[in-house]
Amino acid sequence: MNQRTAVDRARVLATPAAYKDEQNLHASLSEVRNETPVVRVEVPRYKPFWAVLRHRDVMTVERSHKVFTNWPRPVLMTAESDEMQAAAGVRTLIHMDGEQHRVIRAIATNWFRPKAMRAMELRIEELARKYVDKLAAAGGECDFVSEVAVNYPLYVIMSLLGVPESDFPLMLRLTQELVGSDDDEFKRSTPADETMNALLEMFEYFRVLTASRRENPTDDMASEIANARIDGEPLSDIDTMSYYTIIATAGHDTTSSCISGGLRALIDHPDQHRLLIEDFDLLPQTVEEMIRWVTPVKAFMRTAAEDTELAGVPIGAGDSLLLSYASANRDDEVFEDPFAFDVRRTPNNHVAFGFGVHFCMGAGLARMEMKKFFAELLPRLKSIELTGEPELTATTFVGGLKHLPIRYEMSH
Incomplete structure (x- = not known):
């Protein structure tokens, strides 16, 4: 493959619709990865970047x-x-670096440590049981994504934040509009300023919540964020709102995608489903493989702070780089038979949660939610099959299945 072909193929990374066809997406990424692993991408409407x-x-x-x-x-x-978010002053954890990132991240870190996770374990088990019971009561046929997968992790993260249950539908709509802004089914309308309105609406919701928690603190993460102080000063309004927003969106859509994509993987690979049922001790490995397989965060960006090089390619100060987790998690240099879904895969050095100082602080919570859900579901599942074509979201950032029509038989 010549350089021009590689450049053309790499454009799928900036094509939201390309992520709806995983087979073609991965075929393109594999060809480019093997031939030109760091490649310059220039497409209309986007600033250039190195893939x-x-x-x-x-x-x-x-x-x-x-x-x-x-x-x-x-x-x-x-x-x-890019320009609209910069003008709005959006500054979440994923926008921060260095000491600022370390200090701001620490505000919520304790809520995701093992001790806190153990305290939440019974609650997550209850929620897993609730949603598996709901599946059992649905009559043997449903869209698994809309009935279960988007609601269970939403319930968990909103409970952790302290959002009242009556507001969960609003939070679901706003998070889908924010991370689904490239998908025709979820976006408000075509203009970017309409997508920004979803962010502003979420900011306004959390502004009211902050005022409430500052006046009457409670034992939830919202109170922790609302009353946090850095060098004796409370967080600015924009930093406070941004914090809530990243917790709400990152704690919901990624786990939802892994649960629905994980179930689809078991349906598509009945031999692996049987292996897991015969040896349920494989569940932790299965969850890791589901996370690798789905890779709900498709990519993050970085900016070179100085002139440098990567894989022998000169990178100039100020250049943008796109880290394709979707590609890295199918790299045959690291994963034996990377296009096989393997519940016994070990080691499984996927990068779905990132790595280093920006490693996802909610990784432990996501793993627990998945383990508890499948531990509740699979022993009760007698049979399952697709009743239609699964549909993926159009995205270049976070995404997964938006529809998974299934027929199943369960014990009550």
């Missing part, structure tokens, strides 16, 4: 957080959206 496709190169960038910074472009968006 980083190999696992080892992604890890090099992740480890070199002083050379490759999150600010100012942590996510691939159109140039128009």
Whole structure:
């Protein structure tokens, strides 16, 4: 494959619709990864970037957080959206670097430590049982995504934040509009300013919640964020709202995608489903393989803080890089038979949660939610099959299944 072909193929990374066809997407990424693993991508409406496709190169960038910074472009968006977010002052954890990132991240860290996870374990088990019971009561046929997968992790993260249950439907709509802004089914309308309205609506919701928690603190994460102080000063309004937003979106859509994509993988690979049922001790490995298989965060961006090079390619100060987790998690240099779904895969050094200082602080919670859900579901599942074509979201950032029509038989 020549350089021009590689450049053309790499454009799928900036094509939201390409992520709806995983087979073609991965075929394109594999060809480019094997031939030109760091390639310059220029497409209309987006600022140029270097695509980083190999696992080892992604890890090099992740480890070199002083050379490759999150600010100012942590996510691939159109140039128009880049400018609008910058003008709005959006500054979440994924926008931060260095000491600022460390201090702000620490505000919520304790809520995701093992001790806190153990305290939540019974609650998550209850919620897993509730949603598996709901599946059992649905009459043997449903859209698994809309009935179960989007609601269970939403319930968990909103309970952790302290959002009242009556507001869960609003939070579901807003999170889907924010991370699904490239998908015709979820976006408000075509103009980027309409997508920004979803963010502003979420900000306004959390502004009211912050005022409430500052006046009457409670034992939830919202109170922790609302009353946090850095050097004796409360967080600015924009930093407070941004914090809630990243927790709400990152704690919901990624886990939802892994649960629905994980179930589809078991349906598509009945031999692996049988292996798991015959040896349920494989559940932790299965969950890791589901996470690798789905890779719900497709990519993050970095910016070179100085002139450097990567895989022998000169990178100029100020250049943007796209770390393709979707590509890295199918890299045959790291994963034996990477296009096989293997519940016994070990080791499984996927990068679905990132790596280093920006490693996802909710990784332990996501793993627990998945383990508890499948531990509740699979022993009760007598049979399951697809009743239609699964549909994936159009995205360049976070995504997975948006529809998974299934027919099943369960014990009550």
